[in-house]
Amino acid sequence: MKRKMIFVMSIIAAITIIVAIVPVITQTDQTQLTQTDQTQLTQTDQTQSEYETREITISDIRITVEIADDNKKITKGLMFREGLPDKHGMLFVFEEERKYQFWMMNMKFNIDIIWLNEDGKVVYVVEGAEPCIDEAHISLCTYKPDETAKYVLEVNSGFVKKYGISENSIMMSS
Numbered sequence: 001m002k003r004k005m006i007f008v009m010s011i012i013a014a015i016t017i018i019v020a021i022v023p024v025i026t027q028t029d030q031t032q033l034t035q036t037d038q039t040q041l042t043q044t045d046q047t048q049s050e051y052e053t054r055e056i057t058i059s060d061i062r063i064t065v066e067i068a069d070d071n072k073k074i075t076k077g078l079m080f081r082e083g084l085p086d087k088h089g090m091l092f093v094f095e096e097e098r099k100y101q102f103w104m105m106n107m108k109f110n111i112d113i114i115w116l117n118e119d120g121k122v123v124y125v126v127e128g129a130e131p132c133i134d135e136a137h138i139s140l141c142t143y144k145p146d147e148t149a150k151y152v153l154e155v156n157s158g159f160v161k162k163y164g165i166s167e168n169s170i171m172m173s174s
Helices: 002-050 069-077 135-141 159-163
Strands: 052-056 060-066 088-098 111-114 122-129 148-155 170-174
Touching: 002 052, 060 069, 060 148, 111 159, 122 159
Parallel strands: 060 088
Antiparallel strands: 052 060, 052 170, 088 148, 111 122, 111 148
């Protein structure tokens, strides 16, 4: 009988310890998650400040764009961002006209992609480009124009339709 009592008391003690420790561990994990989220937000702010911003117009619509004009900025693009404010985008500037393809790995939101020639004329548009699910499905989230372009503008999905952007629309610096 004593053995059973010691065994039961040991189990009760173990359960009491577990019940007391689990909330502390959970609270610590939530604090770490919050710190991680804050770090990611700070990194996003720093990422955005790495890019020069300019004003452009396209079909008389004024847009604030971040300029991606070197390999590091072009490669990173809008990856890991949660979204863009209205009438904001990223303008990729290349040295020469080519058929530049864009893939949506590590993107968190759909975008419209607009390819423009060296004169700023829209030559190709993809509306509602979706992020990659995973690396095994890259072909489903890689977008390539039919025409050569020197510039590529990424904006929120729906921008093209909302503002009536089409092939032959013209981009100009403000």
